[in-house]
Amino acid sequence: MQGEPITRSLTLNLYIYHKQPQHMQFDVIVIGSGPGGYVAAIRCAQLGMKTAIVEKYNTFGGTCLNVGCIPSKALLDSSEHYYNASHTFATHGIDIKGLKVNLAQMIKRKDQVVQENTSGIAYLMKKNKITTFLGTGSFKDKNTVVVTKEDGAAEEISATNVIIATGSKPTALPFLPVDKKRIITSTEALNLSEVPKHLIVIGGGVIGLELGSVYARLGAKITVVEFLDGIIATMDRTLSKELQKSLARLGFDFKLSHKVSKAEVKGKNVVVTASNAKGEEVEIEGDYCIVAVGRTAYTQGLGLENIGIKTEERGGKIPVNDHLETEVKGVYAIGDVVKGAMLAHKAEEEGVYVAERIAGQKPHINYNLIPGVVYTWPEVASVGATEEQLKESKKAYKSGSFPFKASGRARASMDTDGLVKVLADKETDEILGVHIIGPRAADMIAEAVVAMEFRAAAEDIGRICHAHPTYTEAFKEAALAATENRALHM
Ligand code: FAD
Numbered sequence: 105m106q107g108e109p110i111t112r113s114l115t116l117n118l119y120i121y122h123k124q125p126q127h128m129q130f131d132v133i134v135i136g137s138g139p140g141g142y143v144a145a146i147r148c149a150q151l152g153m154k155t156a157i158v159e160k161y162n163t164f165g166g167t168c169l170n171v172g173c174i175p176s177k178a179l180l181d182s183s184e185h186y187y188n189a190s191h192t193f194a195t196h197g198i199d200i201k202g203l204k205v206n207l208a209q210m211i212k213r214k215d216q217v218v219q220e221n222t223s224g225i226a227y228l229m230k231k232n233k234i235t236t237f238l239g240t241g242s243f244k245d246k247n248t249v250v251v252t253k254e255d256g257a258a259e260e261i262s263a264t265n266v267i268i269a270t271g272s273k274p275t276a277l278p279f280l281p282v283d284k285k286r287i288i289t290s291t292e293a294l295n296l297s298e299v300p301k302h303l304i305v306i307g308g309g310v311i312g313l314e315l316g317s318v319y320a321r322l323g324a325k326i327t328v329v330e331f332l333d334g335i336i337a338t339m340d341r342t343l344s345k346e347l348q349k350s351l352a353r354l355g356f357d358f359k360l361s362h363k364v365s366k367a368e369v370k371g372k373n374v375v376v377t378a379s380n381a382k383g384e385e386v387e388i389e390g391d392y393c394i395v396a397v398g399r400t401a402y403t404q405g406l407g408l409e410n411i412g413i414k415t416e417e418r419g420g421k422i423p424v425n426d427h428l429e430t431e432v433k434g435v436y437a438i439g440d441v442v443k444g445a446m447l448a449h450k451a452e453e454e455g456v457y458v459a460e461r462i463a464g465q466k467p468h469i470n471y472n473l474i475p476g477v478v479y480t481w482p483e484v485a486s487v488g489a490t491e492e493q494l495k496e497s498k499k500a501y502k503s504g505s506f507p508f509k510a511s512g513r514a515r516a517s518m519d520t521d522g523l524v525k526v527l528a529d530k531e532t533d534e535i536l537g538v539h540i541i542g543p544r545a546a547d548m549i550a551e552a553v554v555a556m557e558f559r560a561a562a563e564d565i566g567r568i569c570h571a572h573p574t575y576t577e578a579f580k581e582a583a584l585a586a587t588e589n590r591a592l593h594m
Protein backbone atom coordinates (compact mmCIF):
# COMPACT_ATOMS: atom_id res chain seq x y z
CA MET A 105 0.00 0.00 0.00
CA GLN A 106 3.08 2.21 0.33
CA GLY A 107 2.62 5.32 -1.80
CA GLU A 108 -1.04 4.58 -2.41
CA PRO A 109 -4.02 6.48 -1.05
CA ILE A 110 -5.44 5.16 2.21
CA THR A 111 -8.95 4.94 0.73
CA ARG A 112 -7.86 2.21 -1.65
CA SER A 113 -6.52 0.05 1.14
CA LEU A 114 -9.65 0.63 3.20
CA THR A 115 -11.81 -0.60 0.31
CA LEU A 116 -9.54 -3.58 -0.11
CA ASN A 117 -9.77 -4.37 3.57
CA LEU A 118 -13.54 -4.21 3.51
CA TYR A 119 -13.51 -6.69 0.65
CA ILE A 120 -11.27 -9.11 2.50
CA TYR A 121 -13.42 -8.70 5.59
CA HIS A 122 -16.53 -9.84 3.69
CA LYS A 123 -14.66 -12.80 2.23
CA GLN A 124 -13.16 -13.87 5.55
CA PRO A 125 -15.57 -12.79 8.26
CA GLN A 126 -13.79 -14.81 10.92
CA HIS A 127 -10.75 -12.45 10.83
CA MET A 128 -10.84 -8.94 12.06
CA GLN A 129 -9.21 -6.97 9.27
CA PHE A 130 -7.05 -3.88 9.72
CA ASP A 131 -4.87 -1.59 7.65
CA VAL A 132 -2.09 -1.94 10.21
CA ILE A 133 -1.35 -4.27 13.08
CA VAL A 134 1.33 -3.13 15.53
CA ILE A 135 2.93 -5.86 17.65
CA GLY A 136 4.23 -4.44 20.93
CA SER A 137 3.03 -1.37 22.81
CA GLY A 138 6.30 0.26 23.92
CA PRO A 139 7.16 3.82 22.84
CA GLY A 140 7.82 2.56 19.31
CA GLY A 141 4.61 0.56 19.00
CA TYR A 142 2.07 2.79 20.70
CA VAL A 143 3.35 5.91 18.93
CA ALA A 144 3.25 4.08 15.57
CA ALA A 145 -0.34 3.04 16.31
CA ILE A 146 -1.40 6.59 17.22
CA ARG A 147 0.19 8.06 14.08
CA CYS A 148 -1.40 5.36 11.88
CA ALA A 149 -4.79 6.16 13.41
CA GLN A 150 -4.23 9.90 12.94
CA LEU A 151 -3.56 9.19 9.27
CA GLY A 152 -6.90 7.45 8.92
CA MET A 153 -5.77 3.84 9.02
CA LYS A 154 -7.77 1.17 10.79
CA THR A 155 -5.23 0.15 13.42
CA ALA A 156 -4.80 -2.67 15.92
CA ILE A 157 -2.16 -3.05 18.61
CA VAL A 158 -1.18 -6.35 20.24
CA GLU A 159 0.53 -6.41 23.64
CA LYS A 160 1.70 -9.51 25.43
CA TYR A 161 1.49 -8.05 28.95
CA ASN A 162 -1.57 -6.69 30.69
CA THR A 163 -0.44 -3.08 30.56
CA PHE A 164 0.62 -0.89 27.66
CA GLY A 165 3.85 1.11 27.41
CA GLY A 166 6.47 -1.63 27.03
CA THR A 167 9.82 -1.65 28.77
CA CYS A 168 9.95 2.13 28.91
CA LEU A 169 6.82 2.75 30.94
CA ASN A 170 6.67 -0.48 32.94
CA VAL A 171 10.26 -1.40 33.82
CA GLY A 172 12.51 1.18 32.14
CA CYS A 173 12.62 4.93 31.64
CA ILE A 174 9.68 5.94 33.82
CA PRO A 175 10.13 3.78 36.95
CA SER A 176 13.89 4.37 36.97
CA LYS A 177 13.39 8.14 36.75
CA ALA A 178 10.77 7.99 39.53
CA LEU A 179 13.29 6.28 41.83
CA LEU A 180 16.09 8.59 40.69
CA ASP A 181 13.96 11.60 41.66
CA SER A 182 12.97 10.15 45.05
CA SER A 183 16.51 9.14 45.93
CA GLU A 184 17.84 12.55 44.84
CA HIS A 185 15.39 14.23 47.24
CA TYR A 186 16.66 12.03 50.05
CA TYR A 187 20.27 12.66 49.15
CA ASN A 188 19.78 16.41 49.10
CA ALA A 189 17.83 16.34 52.34
CA SER A 190 20.68 14.48 54.01
CA HIS A 191 23.61 16.24 52.31
CA THR A 192 22.76 19.76 51.16
CA PHE A 193 19.67 20.93 53.05
CA ALA A 194 21.69 21.94 56.15
CA THR A 195 23.89 24.20 53.99
CA HIS A 196 20.74 25.71 52.49
CA GLY A 197 19.61 26.45 56.05
CA ILE A 198 17.04 23.71 56.34
CA ASP A 199 17.42 21.49 59.39
CA ILE A 200 15.67 18.16 59.46
CA LYS A 201 15.57 15.72 62.32
CA GLY A 202 14.78 12.01 62.06
CA LEU A 203 15.29 11.78 58.30
CA LYS A 204 15.02 8.19 57.08
CA VAL A 205 14.44 6.22 53.93
CA ASN A 206 11.06 4.54 53.51
CA LEU A 207 11.92 2.30 50.57
CA ALA A 208 8.51 0.62 50.50
CA GLN A 209 6.83 4.03 50.05
CA MET A 210 9.39 5.01 47.40
CA ILE A 211 8.60 1.86 45.44
CA LYS A 212 4.86 2.39 45.96
CA ARG A 213 5.07 5.93 44.56
CA LYS A 214 7.10 4.62 41.62
CA ASP A 215 4.37 2.01 40.99
CA GLN A 216 1.73 4.76 41.04
CA VAL A 217 3.71 6.79 38.51
CA VAL A 218 3.95 3.70 36.28
CA GLN A 219 0.23 3.02 36.67
CA GLU A 220 -0.69 6.61 35.71
CA ASN A 221 1.51 6.41 32.63
CA THR A 222 0.43 2.98 31.43
CA SER A 223 -3.25 3.79 31.90
CA GLY A 224 -2.56 7.01 30.01
CA ILE A 225 -1.55 4.89 27.01
CA ALA A 226 -4.73 2.80 27.34
CA TYR A 227 -6.67 6.09 27.22
CA LEU A 228 -4.75 7.22 24.11
CA MET A 229 -5.53 3.93 22.36
CA LYS A 230 -9.23 4.43 23.07
CA LYS A 231 -9.18 8.09 22.10
CA ASN A 232 -7.58 7.24 18.74
CA LYS A 233 -9.97 4.33 18.15
CA ILE A 234 -7.18 1.79 18.04
CA THR A 235 -8.35 -1.78 18.62
CA THR A 236 -6.33 -3.37 21.41
CA PHE A 237 -5.51 -7.05 21.86
CA LEU A 238 -3.83 -8.45 24.97
CA GLY A 239 -1.86 -11.57 24.14
CA THR A 240 1.27 -12.73 22.34
CA GLY A 241 1.28 -11.81 18.66
CA SER A 242 2.72 -14.37 16.27
CA PHE A 243 2.88 -14.37 12.46
CA LYS A 244 0.84 -17.06 10.72
CA ASP A 245 1.69 -15.44 7.40
CA LYS A 246 2.79 -11.95 6.45
CA ASN A 247 -0.74 -10.55 6.75
CA THR A 248 -2.09 -12.68 9.59
CA VAL A 249 -1.19 -12.41 13.25
CA VAL A 250 -2.37 -14.96 15.79
CA VAL A 251 -2.99 -13.45 19.22
CA THR A 252 -2.67 -16.00 22.01
CA LYS A 253 -3.99 -14.94 25.41
CA GLU A 254 -2.56 -16.04 28.75
CA ASP A 255 -5.25 -18.74 29.08
CA GLY A 256 -4.26 -20.20 25.69
CA ALA A 257 -7.28 -18.86 23.78
CA ALA A 258 -6.24 -17.64 20.33
CA GLU A 259 -7.71 -15.42 17.64
CA GLU A 260 -6.49 -14.37 14.23
CA ILE A 261 -6.37 -10.84 12.93
CA SER A 262 -5.24 -9.63 9.52
CA ALA A 263 -3.76 -6.49 8.04
CA THR A 264 -2.17 -5.12 4.91
CA ASN A 265 0.83 -3.93 6.95
CA VAL A 266 2.37 -5.17 10.17
CA ILE A 267 4.78 -3.19 12.35
CA ILE A 268 6.99 -5.22 14.68
CA ALA A 269 7.84 -3.24 17.83
CA THR A 270 8.68 -6.00 20.27
CA GLY A 271 11.61 -4.26 21.93
CA SER A 272 14.38 -5.84 23.93
CA LYS A 273 15.25 -7.81 27.05
CA PRO A 274 18.33 -7.67 29.33
CA THR A 275 21.28 -9.49 27.79
CA ALA A 276 22.01 -12.68 29.68
CA LEU A 277 25.60 -13.80 30.18
CA PRO A 278 25.87 -17.61 30.01
CA PHE A 279 28.29 -17.68 32.95
CA LEU A 280 26.12 -15.36 35.11
CA PRO A 281 22.83 -17.03 35.98
CA VAL A 282 20.34 -14.38 37.13
CA ASP A 283 18.37 -15.77 40.10
CA LYS A 284 16.28 -12.56 40.34
CA LYS A 285 16.91 -12.47 44.12
CA ARG A 286 20.61 -11.71 44.68
CA ILE A 287 21.80 -11.64 41.09
CA ILE A 288 19.32 -9.37 39.41
CA THR A 289 18.54 -7.34 36.29
CA SER A 290 17.24 -3.77 36.12
CA THR A 291 13.67 -5.09 36.46
CA GLU A 292 14.25 -6.54 39.93
CA ALA A 293 16.41 -3.56 40.92
CA LEU A 294 13.29 -1.40 40.56
CA ASN A 295 11.53 -3.46 43.23
CA LEU A 296 14.01 -4.23 46.00
CA SER A 297 12.63 -4.63 49.51
CA GLU A 298 15.76 -3.31 51.19
CA VAL A 299 18.59 -0.90 50.42
CA PRO A 300 21.60 -3.09 49.58
CA LYS A 301 24.64 -2.75 51.82
CA HIS A 302 26.98 -3.36 48.94
CA LEU A 303 25.59 -3.45 45.42
CA ILE A 304 27.88 -4.80 42.73
CA VAL A 305 27.03 -3.44 39.29
CA ILE A 306 28.29 -5.42 36.34
CA GLY A 307 28.53 -2.99 33.41
CA GLY A 308 29.39 0.70 33.63
CA GLY A 309 26.73 1.68 31.09
CA VAL A 310 23.55 3.70 31.45
CA ILE A 311 21.48 1.22 33.44
CA GLY A 312 24.23 0.36 35.90
CA LEU A 313 25.07 3.99 36.64
CA GLU A 314 21.46 5.18 36.93
CA LEU A 315 20.30 2.35 39.20
CA GLY A 316 23.61 2.39 41.05
CA SER A 317 22.97 6.10 41.72
CA VAL A 318 19.54 5.35 43.20
CA TYR A 319 20.98 3.00 45.81
CA ALA A 320 24.19 4.99 46.39
CA ARG A 321 22.06 7.99 47.33
CA LEU A 322 20.11 5.80 49.74
CA GLY A 323 23.32 4.69 51.44
CA ALA A 324 24.55 1.59 49.57
CA LYS A 325 28.18 1.05 48.71
CA ILE A 326 28.43 0.59 44.94
CA THR A 327 31.13 -1.22 43.04
CA VAL A 328 30.97 -0.96 39.25
CA VAL A 329 32.83 -3.70 37.41
CA GLU A 330 33.36 -2.64 33.80
CA PHE A 331 35.09 -4.51 31.03
CA LEU A 332 36.29 -1.36 29.20
CA ASP A 333 38.68 1.27 30.57
CA GLY A 334 35.95 3.88 31.02
CA ILE A 335 32.28 4.20 31.94
CA ILE A 336 29.53 5.27 29.46
CA ALA A 337 32.05 4.27 26.83
CA THR A 338 30.07 5.34 23.77
CA MET A 339 29.88 8.96 24.92
CA ASP A 340 32.55 11.66 24.65
CA ARG A 341 35.51 10.75 26.86
CA THR A 342 35.33 14.07 28.75
CA LEU A 343 31.86 13.16 29.97
CA SER A 344 33.00 9.71 30.99
CA LYS A 345 35.87 11.08 33.08
CA GLU A 346 33.79 13.85 34.68
CA LEU A 347 30.96 11.48 35.55
CA GLN A 348 33.37 9.02 37.09
CA LYS A 349 34.74 11.79 39.35
CA SER A 350 31.24 12.87 40.42
CA LEU A 351 30.06 9.33 41.10
CA ALA A 352 33.24 8.55 43.03
CA ARG A 353 32.31 11.47 45.31
CA LEU A 354 28.90 9.83 45.77
CA GLY A 355 30.67 6.67 46.97
CA PHE A 356 31.03 4.61 43.80
CA ASP A 357 34.07 2.40 43.48
CA PHE A 358 35.12 1.61 39.90
CA LYS A 359 36.86 -1.52 38.77
CA LEU A 360 37.59 -0.66 35.14
CA SER A 361 39.23 -2.99 32.63
CA HIS A 362 37.79 -5.87 34.64
CA LYS A 363 36.12 -8.74 32.83
CA VAL A 364 33.56 -10.57 34.91
CA SER A 365 33.68 -14.33 34.57
CA LYS A 366 31.51 -15.62 37.39
CA ALA A 367 28.98 -14.68 40.07
CA GLU A 368 27.94 -17.03 42.82
CA VAL A 369 25.30 -16.68 45.49
CA LYS A 370 26.65 -17.58 48.94
CA GLY A 371 23.88 -17.36 51.52
CA LYS A 372 22.76 -13.72 51.56
CA ASN A 373 25.77 -12.59 49.58
CA VAL A 374 27.03 -12.69 46.01
CA VAL A 375 30.66 -13.20 45.07
CA VAL A 376 31.63 -11.80 41.69
CA THR A 377 34.85 -12.95 40.05
CA ALA A 378 36.57 -10.81 37.44
CA SER A 379 39.99 -10.67 35.83
CA ASN A 380 41.79 -7.32 35.81
CA ALA A 381 43.98 -5.78 33.09
CA LYS A 382 46.99 -7.79 34.34
CA GLY A 383 44.98 -11.00 34.05
CA GLU A 384 44.76 -11.42 37.83
CA GLU A 385 41.58 -12.79 39.36
CA VAL A 386 39.71 -10.44 41.68
CA GLU A 387 36.79 -11.37 43.94
CA ILE A 388 34.20 -8.85 45.05
CA GLU A 389 31.58 -9.69 47.66
CA GLY A 390 28.32 -7.82 48.04
CA ASP A 391 24.73 -8.55 49.01
CA TYR A 392 23.24 -7.84 45.57
CA CYS A 393 24.59 -7.80 42.04
CA ILE A 394 22.92 -6.13 39.04
CA VAL A 395 23.80 -7.51 35.65
CA ALA A 396 23.59 -4.54 33.27
CA VAL A 397 25.68 -5.52 30.27
CA GLY A 398 23.33 -4.39 27.52
CA ARG A 399 20.02 -5.46 26.05
CA THR A 400 19.15 -7.92 23.30
CA ALA A 401 16.41 -7.60 20.69
CA TYR A 402 13.31 -9.57 21.64
CA THR A 403 11.67 -11.69 18.96
CA GLN A 404 10.79 -14.85 20.85
CA GLY A 405 7.36 -16.24 19.99
CA LEU A 406 6.88 -13.83 17.07
CA GLY A 407 6.84 -16.62 14.49
CA LEU A 408 9.34 -14.84 12.25
CA GLU A 409 10.25 -18.21 10.78
CA ASN A 410 6.72 -18.42 9.34
CA ILE A 411 7.38 -15.40 7.14
CA GLY A 412 11.02 -16.12 6.36
CA ILE A 413 12.65 -13.37 8.41
CA LYS A 414 16.03 -14.31 9.89
CA THR A 415 17.38 -12.25 12.78
CA GLU A 416 21.00 -11.08 12.88
CA GLU A 417 23.35 -13.60 14.44
CA ARG A 418 24.86 -11.04 16.82
CA GLY A 419 22.28 -9.24 18.96
CA GLY A 420 19.27 -10.91 17.38
CA LYS A 421 18.05 -7.73 15.67
CA ILE A 422 15.60 -7.80 12.78
CA PRO A 423 17.29 -6.59 9.57
CA VAL A 424 15.51 -3.65 7.93
CA ASN A 425 16.23 -1.35 4.99
CA ASP A 426 16.57 2.44 5.22
CA HIS A 427 12.79 2.70 5.36
CA LEU A 428 12.55 0.28 8.28
CA GLU A 429 10.88 -2.35 6.09
CA THR A 430 12.00 -5.95 6.52
CA GLU A 431 12.77 -8.18 3.59
CA VAL A 432 9.07 -9.08 3.63
CA LYS A 433 7.11 -6.33 1.89
CA GLY A 434 4.55 -4.73 4.18
CA VAL A 435 6.27 -5.96 7.36
CA TYR A 436 8.18 -3.21 9.16
CA ALA A 437 10.23 -3.21 12.36
CA ILE A 438 11.11 -0.33 14.69
CA GLY A 439 12.69 0.54 18.04
CA ASP A 440 14.98 -1.67 20.10
CA VAL A 441 14.33 -4.68 17.88
CA VAL A 442 16.18 -3.04 14.96
CA LYS A 443 19.59 -1.42 14.43
CA GLY A 444 20.59 1.78 16.20
CA ALA A 445 20.46 3.15 19.73
CA MET A 446 18.10 1.45 22.17
CA LEU A 447 16.31 4.61 23.23
CA ALA A 448 12.65 5.39 23.74
CA HIS A 449 12.74 8.62 21.71
CA LYS A 450 14.48 6.85 18.81
CA ALA A 451 11.73 4.19 18.88
CA GLU A 452 9.07 6.93 18.87
CA GLU A 453 10.61 8.68 15.87
CA GLU A 454 10.66 5.38 14.01
CA GLY A 455 7.01 4.73 14.92
CA VAL A 456 6.00 8.02 13.33
CA TYR A 457 8.30 7.41 10.36
CA VAL A 458 6.83 4.01 9.48
CA ALA A 459 3.23 5.18 9.89
CA GLU A 460 3.90 8.07 7.51
CA ARG A 461 5.71 5.81 5.01
CA ILE A 462 2.75 3.44 4.98
CA ALA A 463 0.50 6.44 4.33
CA GLY A 464 2.62 7.35 1.31
CA GLN A 465 4.41 10.33 2.86
CA LYS A 466 8.14 11.01 2.75
CA PRO A 467 9.22 11.33 6.38
CA HIS A 468 12.83 11.66 7.54
CA ILE A 469 14.79 10.82 10.66
CA ASN A 470 18.14 12.45 11.34
CA TYR A 471 19.92 9.62 13.14
CA ASN A 472 22.95 11.83 13.77
CA LEU A 473 20.90 14.04 16.02
CA ILE A 474 19.34 11.57 18.42
CA PRO A 475 20.39 12.81 21.83
CA GLY A 476 21.68 10.44 24.50
CA VAL A 477 21.05 11.15 28.18
CA VAL A 478 22.18 9.55 31.42
CA TYR A 479 19.97 10.54 34.36
CA THR A 480 22.63 10.49 37.04
CA TRP A 481 23.34 13.68 39.01
CA PRO A 482 24.99 15.54 37.48
CA GLU A 483 23.05 14.55 34.39
CA VAL A 484 24.90 13.69 31.20
CA ALA A 485 23.60 14.57 27.75
CA SER A 486 25.11 14.47 24.35
CA VAL A 487 24.31 14.98 20.68
CA GLY A 488 26.34 14.71 17.49
CA ALA A 489 29.95 13.68 17.10
CA THR A 490 32.25 13.01 20.03
CA GLU A 491 35.78 14.42 20.06
CA GLU A 492 37.10 10.87 19.62
CA GLN A 493 34.97 10.39 16.49
CA LEU A 494 36.13 13.71 15.00
CA LYS A 495 39.77 12.77 15.63
CA GLU A 496 39.26 9.37 14.08
CA SER A 497 37.62 10.82 10.98
CA LYS A 498 40.43 13.43 10.78
CA LYS A 499 37.89 16.24 10.74
CA ALA A 500 39.39 19.67 11.50
CA TYR A 501 37.48 20.94 14.53
CA LYS A 502 37.68 23.41 17.37
CA SER A 503 36.46 22.93 20.90
CA GLY A 504 35.09 25.27 23.56
CA SER A 505 34.17 24.37 27.13
CA PHE A 506 32.54 26.15 30.02
CA PRO A 507 32.52 24.72 33.56
CA PHE A 508 29.40 24.96 35.72
CA LYS A 509 31.52 26.20 38.61
CA ALA A 510 31.69 29.49 36.69
CA SER A 511 27.89 29.68 36.39
CA GLY A 512 25.99 31.92 38.81
CA ARG A 513 22.88 29.73 38.51
CA ALA A 514 24.84 26.57 39.30
CA ARG A 515 26.48 28.22 42.33
CA ALA A 516 23.06 29.28 43.59
CA SER A 517 21.76 25.72 43.46
CA MET A 518 25.05 24.12 44.62
CA ASP A 519 25.29 22.13 41.38
CA THR A 520 28.74 23.14 40.21
CA ASP A 521 29.99 19.76 38.98
CA GLY A 522 30.43 19.43 35.23
CA LEU A 523 30.79 21.43 32.05
CA VAL A 524 29.46 22.06 28.56
CA LYS A 525 31.67 21.23 25.60
CA VAL A 526 30.91 22.47 22.09
CA LEU A 527 32.71 21.00 19.10
CA ALA A 528 32.54 23.00 15.87
CA ASP A 529 33.92 22.73 12.35
CA LYS A 530 37.26 24.56 12.22
CA GLU A 531 36.48 26.16 8.87
CA THR A 532 32.74 26.83 8.88
CA ASP A 533 32.06 27.06 12.66
CA GLU A 534 29.09 24.66 12.25
CA ILE A 535 28.37 22.85 15.50
CA LEU A 536 29.30 19.17 15.17
CA GLY A 537 28.74 17.93 18.70
CA VAL A 538 27.56 19.14 22.10
CA HIS A 539 28.43 17.28 25.29
CA ILE A 540 27.06 18.33 28.64
CA ILE A 541 27.55 17.03 32.14
CA GLY A 542 25.81 19.11 34.75
CA PRO A 543 22.52 20.17 36.28
CA ARG A 544 19.51 19.65 34.00
CA ALA A 545 21.73 18.54 31.11
CA ALA A 546 18.86 16.29 29.96
CA ASP A 547 16.70 19.33 29.28
CA MET A 548 19.52 21.57 28.10
CA ILE A 549 20.51 19.24 25.27
CA ALA A 550 17.27 20.10 23.42
CA GLU A 551 18.65 23.51 22.50
CA ALA A 552 21.73 21.87 21.01
CA VAL A 553 19.59 19.43 19.01
CA VAL A 554 17.53 22.30 17.57
CA ALA A 555 20.65 24.32 16.81
CA MET A 556 22.29 21.40 15.03
CA GLU A 557 19.12 20.48 13.13
CA PHE A 558 19.18 24.02 11.73
CA ARG A 559 22.94 23.69 11.17
CA ALA A 560 23.79 26.56 13.46
CA ALA A 561 27.33 27.86 13.83
CA ALA A 562 28.81 28.13 17.32
CA GLU A 563 28.76 31.91 16.83
CA ASP A 564 24.97 31.80 16.26
CA ILE A 565 24.53 30.36 19.76
CA GLY A 566 27.00 32.88 21.17
CA ARG A 567 24.89 35.70 19.71
CA ILE A 568 21.52 34.42 20.94
CA CYS A 569 20.22 35.95 24.18
CA HIS A 570 19.96 33.35 26.97
CA ALA A 571 17.98 34.19 30.11
CA HIS A 572 20.00 34.98 33.21
CA PRO A 573 20.55 33.24 35.50
CA THR A 574 20.02 29.87 33.84
CA TYR A 575 22.11 26.77 33.30
CA THR A 576 21.67 27.33 29.56
CA GLU A 577 24.06 30.29 29.71
CA ALA A 578 26.80 27.67 30.02
CA PHE A 579 25.94 26.47 26.49
CA LYS A 580 26.19 30.00 25.15
CA GLU A 581 29.53 30.48 26.94
CA ALA A 582 30.92 27.18 25.60
CA ALA A 583 29.82 28.20 22.10
CA LEU A 584 31.58 31.54 22.53
CA ALA A 585 34.66 29.68 23.74
CA ALA A 586 34.55 27.50 20.61
CA THR A 587 34.06 30.51 18.31
CA GLU A 588 37.06 32.64 19.16
CA ASN A 589 37.93 31.62 22.66
CA ARG A 590 35.86 34.53 23.87
CA ALA A 591 33.73 33.18 26.72
CA LEU A 592 32.63 36.14 28.84
CA HIS A 593 32.56 34.65 32.32
CA MET A 594 35.71 32.58 32.35
P1 FAD B 1 9.71 -1.92 24.33
O1 FAD B 1 9.49 -0.71 25.14
O2 FAD B 1 10.62 -2.96 24.86
O3 FAD B 1 8.27 -2.54 24.08
C1 FAD B 1 8.10 -3.76 23.44
C2 FAD B 1 6.75 -4.33 23.83
O4 FAD B 1 6.46 -5.42 22.98
C3 FAD B 1 6.71 -4.88 25.25
O5 FAD B 1 5.60 -4.35 25.94
C4 FAD B 1 6.56 -6.39 25.06
O6 FAD B 1 5.78 -7.00 26.07
C5 FAD B 1 5.82 -6.44 23.74
N1 FAD B 1 6.00 -7.69 23.02
C6 FAD B 1 7.13 -8.38 22.76
N2 FAD B 1 6.89 -9.47 22.01
C7 FAD B 1 5.56 -9.46 21.78
C8 FAD B 1 4.67 -10.33 21.06
N3 FAD B 1 5.13 -11.39 20.40
N4 FAD B 1 3.36 -10.03 21.07
C9 FAD B 1 2.88 -8.94 21.71
N5 FAD B 1 3.65 -8.10 22.40
C10 FAD B 1 4.97 -8.35 22.42
N6 FAD B 1 15.41 4.91 27.04
C11 FAD B 1 15.38 6.25 27.00
O7 FAD B 1 15.30 6.83 25.91
N7 FAD B 1 15.43 6.99 28.14
C12 FAD B 1 15.54 6.43 29.35
O8 FAD B 1 15.58 7.13 30.36
C13 FAD B 1 15.57 5.02 29.44
N8 FAD B 1 15.67 4.41 30.63
C14 FAD B 1 15.66 3.04 30.68
C15 FAD B 1 15.79 2.43 31.92
C16 FAD B 1 15.81 1.06 32.02
C17 FAD B 1 15.94 0.41 33.38
C18 FAD B 1 15.68 0.27 30.85
C19 FAD B 1 15.65 -1.22 30.95
C20 FAD B 1 15.56 0.86 29.61
C21 FAD B 1 15.57 2.26 29.51
N9 FAD B 1 15.50 2.91 28.29
C22 FAD B 1 15.50 4.28 28.24
C23 FAD B 1 15.40 2.17 27.03
C24 FAD B 1 13.92 2.15 26.56
O9 FAD B 1 13.13 1.55 27.56
C25 FAD B 1 13.80 1.39 25.26
O10 FAD B 1 14.70 1.92 24.31
C26 FAD B 1 12.38 1.48 24.71
O11 FAD B 1 11.46 1.00 25.64
C27 FAD B 1 12.26 0.73 23.40
O12 FAD B 1 10.96 0.84 22.94
P2 FAD B 1 10.32 -0.27 21.98
O13 FAD B 1 8.96 0.22 21.67
O14 FAD B 1 11.23 -0.59 20.89
O15 FAD B 1 10.24 -1.60 22.88
Ligand code: NAD
Nearest residue numbers: 307308309310311312329330331364396397398399446477
Ligand atom coordinates in the same frame (compact mmCIF):
# COMPACT_ATOMS: atom_id res chain seq x y z
P1 NAD C 1 25.16 -0.44 27.96
O1 NAD C 1 25.47 -0.97 26.64
O2 NAD C 1 24.87 1.00 28.13
O3 NAD C 1 26.34 -0.80 28.99
C1 NAD C 1 26.76 -2.11 29.22
C2 NAD C 1 28.20 -2.09 29.71
O4 NAD C 1 28.52 -3.40 30.18
C3 NAD C 1 29.22 -1.72 28.65
O5 NAD C 1 29.99 -0.64 29.10
C4 NAD C 1 30.04 -3.00 28.48
O6 NAD C 1 31.39 -2.75 28.20
C5 NAD C 1 29.88 -3.67 29.85
N1 NAD C 1 30.10 -5.13 29.85
C6 NAD C 1 29.65 -6.04 28.96
N2 NAD C 1 30.04 -7.28 29.31
C7 NAD C 1 30.74 -7.17 30.47
C8 NAD C 1 31.39 -8.09 31.34
N3 NAD C 1 31.40 -9.41 31.12
N4 NAD C 1 32.02 -7.61 32.44
C9 NAD C 1 32.01 -6.28 32.70
N5 NAD C 1 31.41 -5.37 31.92
C10 NAD C 1 30.77 -5.80 30.82
O7 NAD C 1 23.92 -1.34 28.47
P2 NAD C 1 22.91 -1.15 29.66
O8 NAD C 1 23.42 -0.21 30.68
O9 NAD C 1 22.54 -2.53 30.07
O10 NAD C 1 21.67 -0.50 28.94
C11 NAD C 1 20.99 -1.18 27.88
C12 NAD C 1 20.32 -0.23 26.95
O11 NAD C 1 19.25 0.45 27.58
C13 NAD C 1 21.29 0.80 26.42
O12 NAD C 1 21.42 0.61 25.05
C14 NAD C 1 20.66 2.11 26.71
O13 NAD C 1 20.59 2.89 25.55
C15 NAD C 1 19.25 1.81 27.21
N6 NAD C 1 19.01 2.66 28.38
C16 NAD C 1 18.97 4.00 28.19
C17 NAD C 1 18.80 4.84 29.28
C18 NAD C 1 18.76 6.31 29.06
O14 NAD C 1 18.56 6.73 27.93
N7 NAD C 1 18.92 7.13 30.09
C19 NAD C 1 18.72 4.32 30.56
C20 NAD C 1 18.79 2.95 30.71
C21 NAD C 1 18.94 2.13 29.61
